[in-house]
Amino acid sequence: MQSSDGRARGAGDGAGSSAGSHDDHGTASREVRYEDPWYDALASGWGEPDGTGTPARAVPAARGEWDAAAVRARDVYLEVQRSEAFQEVRGRYRRFVVPGVAAFLVWYVGYVVTATTAPGLMARPVVGAVNVGMLAGLGQFLSTFLLTWGYARHARLRRDRLALELRWDTQELTRGARGGAS
Numbered sequence: 001m002q003s004s005d006g007r008a009r010g011a012g013d014g015a016g017s018s019a020g021s022h023d024d025h026g027t028a029s030r031e032v033r034y035e036d037p038w039y040d041a042l043a044s045g046w047g048e049p050d051g052t053g054t055p056a057r058a059v060p061a062a063r064g065e066w067d068a069a070a071v072r073a074r075d076v077y078l079e080v081q082r083s084e085a086f087q088e089v090r091g092r093y094r095r096f097v098v099p100g101v102a103a104f105l106v107w108y109v110g111y112v113v114t115a116t117t118a119p120g121l122m123a124r125p126v127v128g129a130v131n132v133g134m135l136a137g138l139g140q141f142l143s144t145f146l147l148t149w150g151y152a153r154h155a156r157l158r159r160d161r162l163a164l165e166l167r168w169d170t171q172e173l174t175r176g177a178r179g180g181a182s
Contacts, residue, residue: 076173080166089162096154104147111136 080086115122115133122133 073174076170080170080173083166085162085166085169089159089166092154092159092162096151096158100147100151104143107143108140111140 114136122131122136124132126132126135
C-alpha cells in the first residue's frame with residue numbers, strides 16, 4: 001500500500017512520514033492522491049446514464065415543475081381535504097384520540113409521581129405480597145390494552161366506513177382528473 005506521496009508506508013527514512021510532502025523548495029505540495037477505490041465512484045442513481053446515452057438528471061424536479069395531471073390530482077386532494085366528509089372523519093378521530101391520550105397521560109404521570117413521592121402508599125399491602133404499587137403497575141398494562149381495544153372499536157364503528165367512502169370518492173375524482181388513466 002502506498003501513502004499519498006507515492007512511497008510505500010512504513011518504508012521510512014523519516015522524511016516521508018511527516019504530515020505533508022515537501023518539494024525541493026520546502027513548500028508543501030497541494031496534490032493529494034486518495035487510496036480509496038470508491039473515491040471517484042458515483043453514488044447509485046446520480047449521474048448514471050438513463051438509457052439514452054445522456055446522464056440522468058441528478059436532482060428531482062422542483063415543486064413548481066409539476067405536470068398538468070399532477071396539478072389536477074393535487075387540486076382533487078385539496079378539495080377532498082376541505083370537504084364536509086373529510087372534516088367529519090377527522091373530527092371523529094380527534095374526539096376519541098385527544099381525550100384518550102390526555103386521560104392516559106394523566107394516569108401514567110400520576111402513577112410515576114405517586115410512586116416517587118408516596119412510597120409508603122405504594123408499599124401498602126393489599127393481599128399477601130401484592131401491594132398498591134404492583135396493582136397500579138399492572139393497571140398501566142391493562143389501561144394500555146383497553147385504550148388500544150377502544151381505539152380499534154371506535155375506528156371500526158365510527159370512522160372506517162366514512163373513510164372508505166371518502167377514499168373511493170377521492171380515487172374516482174383523481175381518475176377523472178387524470179383523464180381516465182390508471
